[in-house]
Amino acid sequence: MTTATLAQVRSYDRSVQLLLANQFTINLGFYMLMPYLAQHLSGTLGLAGWLVGLVLGVRNFSQQGMFLVGGTLADRFGYKPLIVAGCVLRTVGFATLGLVDSVPALLVASAATGFAGALFNPAVRAYLAADAGERRVEAFALFNVFYQAGILLGPLVGMLLTGVDFRVTCLVSAVIFALLSVVQIRALPARGGDDTARKGRAGAGEGVLAQWRGVVRNRAFLLFSTAMIGSYVLTFQVYLALPLEVRRLGGDGDFGTVAVALLFAVSGLATILGQTRVTAWCKERLAPGRALAWGLLCMGVAFVPLLAATAVPVPDGGAGRWLLAAVPPTLAALLLALGTMIAYPFEMDTIVRLAEDRLVATHYGLYNTICGVGITIGNLLTGVALDAAREAGMSALPWLALLLLGLGCSAALYGLHRAGRLTPASSSEERSVRA
Numbered sequence: 001m002t003t004a005t006l007a008q009v010r011s012y013d014r015s016v017q018l019l020l021a022n023q024f025t026i027n028l029g030f031y032m033l034m035p036y037l038a039q040h041l042s043g044t045l046g047l048a049g050w051l052v053g054l055v056l057g058v059r060n061f062s063q064q065g066m067f068l069v070g071g072t073l074a075d076r077f078g079y080k081p082l083i084v085a086g087c088v089l090r091t092v093g094f095a096t097l098g099l100v101d102s103v104p105a106l107l108v109a110s111a112a113t114g115f116a117g118a119l120f121n122p123a124v125r126a127y128l129a130a131d132a133g134e135r136r137v138e139a140f141a142l143f144n145v146f147y148q149a150g151i152l153l154g155p156l157v158g159m160l161l162t163g164v165d166f167r168v169t170c171l172v173s174a175v176i177f178a179l180l181s182v183v184q185i186r187a188l189p190a191r192g193g194d195d196t197a198r199k200g201r202a203g204a205g206e207g208v209l210a211q212w213r214g215v216v217r218n219r220a221f222l223l224f225s226t227a228m229i230g231s232y233v234l235t236f237q238v239y240l241a242l243p244l245e246v247r248r249l250g251g252d253g254d255f256g257t258v259a260v261a262l263l264f265a266v267s268g269l270a271t272i273l274g275q276t277r278v279t280a281w282c283k284e285r286l287a288p289g290r291a292l293a294w295g296l297l298c299m300g301v302a303f304v305p306l307l308a309a310t311a312v313p314v315p316d317g318g319a320g321r322w323l324l325a326a327v328p329p330t331l332a333a334l335l336l337a338l339g340t341m342i343a344y345p346f347e348m349d350t351i352v353r354l355a356e357d358r359l360v361a362t363h364y365g366l367y368n369t370i371c372g373v374g375i376t377i378g379n380l381l382t383g384v385a386l387d388a389a390r391e392a393g394m395s396a397l398p399w400l401a402l403l404l405l406g407l408g409c410s411a412a413l414y415g416l417h418r419a420g421r422l423t424p425a426s427s428s429e430e431r432s433v434r435a
Helices: 003-010 014-031 034-044 049-064 067-077 079-099 103-164 166-187 195-199 204-216 219-238 241-250 254-285 288-301 304-309 318-355 360-392 397-418 425-430
Strands: none
Touching (some): 003 014, 003 103, 003 254, 014 034, 014 079, 014 166, 034 103, 034 166, 049 360, 067 103, 103 166, 103 360, 204 360, 219 241, 219 288, 219 360, 241 360, 254 318, 288 397, 304 318, 318 360, 360 397
């Protein structure tokens, strides 16, 4: 992390600094455990493949499916209680994953860890947006730096601990979340949610439904959320299509393992070193809508190196095959990271602007749910395309499809920007700025 980045962090209020440190710690604790959970379930506990998939799927569903609930609760009861509750629940869930071996208990623990994320994720982003004020874009750029740093360091720590015993990994992760809970209870200032949502507590059911109806009627927000699905499908390929391509060409041995690790290292380090500079450059020269469109365009273009590589004959072995297996996916990972650096801070800021500073956590919750559903469908279709490409001998098919997805979503965002749909009506006087 650069000196300039740390100086920028110090320029914010204590609450923002704590939220950034919290997000690093949350990702550290999460990613030191989750990459090794499947092996623990199938190897140490000897569960069948479908049961491993069920346990992991329950965690994902309980998080993606409950984001809207978490955001709604944050707006009604305040951001801090939901952040603390999520960390406490994850403490219990991760400790349980390391101490139990029965399938029902594992399912409950997995669901708890997922629901914990649904509780604190919208609340953290809404809190950060509120306390950063006019410097939201820069704050979310820093947020992404700390976010990626946790992802980068977590698996390395987890690898060392899991080498001793996976249960040690679970318990250490649980201790991290327990300490984080205590720090937030003592040091994080209370921050209320939306006044309108809090007034609706008395009529709980009616208040929540009215809250949701208000968000769903925000047509500009829904159009934006739909257009942004592509960004999440594309960036997720660092975990799906790119490692599969490395393994397909490089094999499952040591080279494949190192090359896959290189994908994550390139992505994380590029963000840590370049995010604040990229954001400053974009904010000075581009309107938010144009920055979003350029970000999605960069994500789509990320698959051009892989598309071009399909025109190259695959060597039988040696350095040529290793280079073909490693270089195009690594370039793709780097371009995906750049596209995310361009888009992410403006993406988070746009949600707040479209929400017009009302029910911000609820908007973040619904946004995460929409994009989560999109990721699931997109990954399913990507997997189908990869299988079909191999069977039909059309290796370019998945990369062409992902390129077109990026181009299409970029065009959609630019169209929304040109139509003024990314700026709420109450701020119409701002639409001409850097158009």
